[in-house]
Amino acid sequence: MALTLPRPHRDDVRIAVGGLLGGLLLWALGIAPRLPSDDLALWPQRWAPLVPLTVTAACELLRRTRPRPALLIGTAAIVADTVTLGNVVTIVLYTDLMYSAVLYGTPAAARRIPWVTGLLTVISGVVPAALWRDPQALLIGVGVGVVALAPASTGWVVRNHRDAAEAARLRAEQTALLAEMDRTQAVTAERARVARELHDMVANHLSAIAIHSTAALSIDDPGTSRQALAVIRENSVAGLAEMRRLIGILRAGDGEDEPSPKLSASLEQGGTPMPPTLDGVADLVDGARANGLDVSLSAVHGRVPAPVELAAYRIVQESLTNALKHAASGRVRVALSEDDGALHVHVTSPYGLRAGPGAPGSGAGLIGMRERAALLGGSFEAGPDGALWTVRARLPVAEGDPE
Structure with missing residues (x-):
């Protein structure tokens, strides 16, 4: 399988091309950091610096994608450059390879390279x-410190700032x-709270309306119909x-609409229904x-927090609504008691076939009662x-x- 190198970054291509052209210009002008000597007599002194220059410039293409191999090859090239007349651009390109190896390399390499270059700096001087x-x-x-330690340390500082910025962004x-x-x-x-409030407040009255309207339609008796219509009107009002009370709760504090006088009379002094x-x-x-x-009530309890009062009230309300819609003939019993640091709500109704008209149910009431108990850390069974x-x-x- 052929080895495929990653595509270099466009900026790396610019650096490589610019460095190569700059090095060629200095070479053409005869500008070099070292003078010809007899020690270099075996080398073609005029052309030798171009080899390290070309290799180092080529390594710049890998400075982001393969920083470690680029640094190793560049190190070999800079060592070869020391036995030629040399080229300043080769040294500059090598410092960038050292900087890139710390900035773009692995975290382990980024930690080791500054220490290694620092040790080499001390050894090469002492x-x-x-x-x-x-x-x-x-x-x-x-x-050595200028060529190796300085760019490695700079890369370490820049990498730390970059990592800190990335961590802050994340x-x-x-x-x-x-x-x-x-x-x-x-x-x-x-939304769940509003749904529970809407269901618990309105379902009781709508269920009574549905049952009595069915009775009025099914029984051809003016007296019964008149009585049913009276109950229907009472539950409608x-x-x-x-419903107005719920709208008042939702609009409380928005300042867009003023409540009606009847609704205002039902508000607390703080402005909340x-x-x-x-x-x-x-x-x-x-x-x-x-x-x-046929309902009986037994209530023995002390003072309880407002959320518990509201939950107990709604559970009793929904239980009576379900009894009105589904219970068979017989007595419905409601009991409230306080024991073991909790308020107990107990509602029983006859279970069986209903003799009179009923009303359909969706099961949302049981879900709402269970949610109310769970929000207070309590329990619910039905x-x-x-x-x-x-x-x-x-x-x-x-x-x-x-809640």
């Missing part, structure tokens, strides 16, 4: 000075991603009031009785228990964040 006992021999170490992207996930979760949670409390459970039971349910349909909810009364 050893000749000690052997020749000439302080001027320290200039050899200075030259952290910013991660932060933005987490913020978007939080926003999406918040929107989803808010109550459902409209609940009053949420339902456990004191309103008795009204729920009275409303269920008006809709035809299902048939012999001849009864039983709803049990345990809501911890410890203070927590409202």
Whole structure:
């Protein structure tokens, strides 16, 4: 299989071509760092510097894609350049190869090269000075430091800054991603909350309307029809009031629309619509009785946090709505009690075939009740228990964040 080299970067091509042309210009002008000598008599002194120059310029094409091989070949070329008249451009190109090997090489190579070049700088200065006992021999170490250590150290500094900038960019992207996930979760949670509120507030009244309208249509009795229409009107007005209340919750604080006088009367002093409390459970039971349910209420509890009150109220409301739509004839029992640091909601209704008209259900009510209990760290169960349909909810009364 033929070895295919990666395509060089356009800037690397410019550096290679520019360096080669510059070196050729200096060579043509006869500018060299060293003078001809007898020690170089065996070499074709005039043409010899072009070989290291060409090799080093070719290595520039690999400075990004293959920095380590480029540095090794360039090192061999710079060593060969020292036994010729030399070319300043060859030295400059080699410093760039050293810089690129640290900047674009592997992390391990980037850590080792500055240490190796630093050690070579010290050795190339101290050893000749000690052997020749000439302080001027320290200039050899200075030259090695300029050609090798300085570009390697510069590449290390630039690489650290580049890595730090990349890490900061990744952290910013991660932060933005987490913020978007939080926003999406918040929107989803808010939509679920609004869906629960809308279902729990309106479903009870619409179910009563559906059942009594069916009864009015199926029974040819003016008295029964008139009574059914009265219940329908009562639930329509109550459902409209609940809907206005929900709209008031959604618009609270936006400043775009002013609430109606009736809605304003139901607002708290802080400007937020009053949420339902456990004191309103008795009204729920009275409303269920008006809709035809045989309901009893037993409530023994102390003061509980507002989120727990709202959840318990909605669970009782939805349980009565389901009993109105699906329960067989018989008594519905609602019990509220406090024990073991939790508020217990227990609703039972007759389970079996319904004698009168009913209303269809979607199952969203059970999902909403389960979600309300879960948000408070509680538990929820609903299902048939012999001849009864039983709803049990345990809501911890410890203070927590409202939903």
